[in-house]
Amino acid sequence: MSPQARAQLLRKMYSAAVAAADPMVVLPRHLPALPQGRTIVVGAGKAAYAMARAVEAHWKGQLEGVVVAPNMAADALPRIRVLEGSHPVPDAFSFVAARSILAAVAGLRPQDLVLALISGGGSALMALPASGVNFQEKQSITRALLRGGATIHELNVVRKHLSAIKGGRLAQAAAPAHVVTLVLSDIPGDEFGLVASGPTVPDISSCIDALAVLDRYDVIISAGLRKQLLDASLETPKPGDDCFLAGETRMIACAQDGLEAAAQVAREGGVTPLILSDRIEGESREVARVHAAIAQQVIRRGQPLGAPCVLLSGGETTVTVTGHGRGGRNTEFSLALALALQGQSGVSALSAGTDGIDGSSDAAGAIVDEDTLERARQLGLDPLTHLMDNDSFTLLSRIGTCIHTGPSGTNINDVRALLIAPETNTP
DSSP, rough: OOOOHHHHHHHHHHHHHHHTHHHHHSSGGGOOOOOOOOEEEESSSSTTHHHHHHHHHHSOOEEEEEEEEEEEEOOOOOEEEEEEEEESOOOOHHHHHHHHHHHHTOOOTTTTTTEEEEEHHHHHHHHOBOOOOOOOHHHHHHHOOOOOOOHHHHHHHHHTTTTTTTTTTTHHHHTSSSEEEEEEEEEETTTGGGGGGGSOOOOOOOHHHHHHHHTTTTOOOHHHHHHHTTTTTTTTOOOOGGTTTEEEEEEEOOHHHHHHHHHHHHHHHTTTEEEEEEEEEEEEHHHHHHHHHHHHHHHHHHHHHHSSSSEEEEEEEEEOSSSSOOOOOHHHHHHHHHHHHHTOOOEEEEEETTOOOOOOOOEEEEOOOOOHHHHHHHHOOOOHHHHHHHHHHHHHHHHHOOOOOOOOOOOOOEEEEEEOOOOOOOO
């Protein structure tokens, strides 16, 4: 298979993975029955707009509410108000959005229904500090954890305890209404409490856990905030709290759905797929080295399967930022993988976010192959220097291998695909 054919098949697999989480397709079958009272829609995340649009298209009864989505051009919806917020660091718009969501669920009755539309990115998009927490300090903490390479689990443990809406507090505000949460999961392992920091589900972490994360990454916090965490005055509602008695949570799509859709495209293209995992985490560069090692095992030993094959994985890697370049976890993975493979023929790889955005770039990710390093050097670019400066996007963009889709309206995390299909010489 030629590099061009491999790239085309990889793009088809990526498109299938994104389509597998299209809210207009996957959300309607999870809608609950009409309530006796009002129906209030609230939501936050990269897929919030698309999810709200799907609800409006399929809901037969009265409907009102408000959702917050990333900064993007979107048409207004007839019944649900759409606000904009910032991601990954919250801003003043995120603050306004959180207050609007809390106001929408205030004063409800047991016969009312709250449809909570939750997807990845919601933590930053609706940001309302808990009592006594400074908004600017919360912003600086988020930046420090992101730059330090904190995992999504660690980041959300902190966010929950600094928030007036996350970690189950939205459910507290909506009680005693019936709360049905529809989740589009971008979290490795699909733990509901970590998607958008679990605004409607119980929190099993503690203030001490949050403080431990901050100390682990040497994040400087005020004496007042440290005291609040130590004395548990910022504790979140736990399992068994009355506010969760009238609630239920339904997952509408996750990373595994996307990987299975990509695997089916591979089969149809005559390539055997192997899903390594839907919950891979770790530093992008290290994850790239492991994937490269598995690809080399396929080529040299025919294990764990023979070529032509594709190795698929999902999850969310991290990047510890030490340089000054431009990029994200997917382009960093791609460049690190190309360096690890060192021009190995017959291998092409794609790594891209299903939300269409990768870190500080305007790309979703990139495709690399056996020619990537040579093409970069022909342009006078040193791949290792760019990698060490966290400048993967700049290099991959210059050689034209980045994937540009724009915001996809969904988010089931990243898709990585290593296609191992050497060219064959036919007589």
